[in-house]
Amino acid sequence: MLILVINAGSSSLKYQLLNMEDESVLAKGNCDRIGIDGHIKHTASDGRTYDKDSDFPTHTEAFEKLVEVLTESDAKVIDSMSEISAVGHRIVQGAERFSKTVLVTDEIIQAIDDLQELAPVHNHPHALALWACKKVLPASVPQAVVFDTAFHQTMPEEAFMFGLPYEDYEQFKVRKYGFHGTSHRFVSQALADTMGKDIKTLKIISCHLGNGSSITAVKNGECIDTSMGFTPLDGLLMGTRTGSVDPSAVTFVMQKHNFTPSEMSDYMNKKSGLLGVSGISSDNRDVGTAADDGNKRAALAKKMLNYQIKKFIGSYAAAMGGVDAVLFTGGIGENASDVREMATEGLEFLGITIDKALNKTIHGDLKKISTGKTEVWVVPTNEELLIARDTLALVTAD
8 A cells, every 4th residue: 555645834845655565665755945936856765866946836736746756757656646545644733623643624624724823834834735635636545634733632731731821721722732743652652662562651751853852751652741832932942943931031032122023933933042042053963063163152052952951851750750761863863972962961860871882873773872770762753654654544444
């Protein structure tokens, strides 16, 4: 069975085609610069590529081109879209409306679009991509939607509520939603499987670290707390995002710069984080190199990130009443051995001791890197595979 996985952004449409018999990737690519001019880069599993400019006024044209490249180009991998059994979509914000993967209907697409106020950069493009798929694909091809927020819907209310008047939650649904849930769900289950244990018996702290980062407390297979909040801006210092900031500091800076709310949001989401503190880059690798070269602001940004990771690990161990394993995933988590080492230093009281020599050799490999009672692992994430698995389970259910 072939499953096409779609991850739509405001101006992009990333995709993977997977053969679910062996969970292999037949092809992957990205339709970029939608609504601007357009470009598609496609790679088949045998190395053949298709890399060309193309006119993408909307997501519909991008999806039409995707179909053409998959079925007709020199890098095609199938002869017809009829070979595809189903399509799975990643959706960023499902709010309280969606707590699990569901099949796509017109009503579901409208409900996703109706949530765009909670995720303006993501949900409307997701809806556009869903409409585009319905327009291009045969009606007989089922589609499923997998929500990044769904995994976090098990948080208790004392974890997801803010200290604002309760009416703001009732009227405007202002609460912690959490994100990266698809990744946290995949890696926590993958770790439990690798350890040979039932996830329902484990307390896991999942550290998804990349340009966007979040940490989640997974107790008995369920999320009980997570670092991102109402939006993906909250929590850890990130590539260009502030992470948690005193709200009064936000209004103070707004007044000093004479920013509108939109300008302040842009300032905190796109000009802050590692970039804003270091003045060098939003890329952790560049910041680390600058810090090693003696740049004090880069060194500070690096220290801030590692300190915050350590604080979340400690606080989530407290929230769960202990911890059996800590895992690192995402671009930074899987590859930055220095972050893993520095973020876990001083946590011996939790049973965490890193094998420093081994840790330095691990880059994107599924591997245990600890010697202490509490296990520490590097676990590569694969959100597309989880989406494909969810989709397959849904369309083949009796």
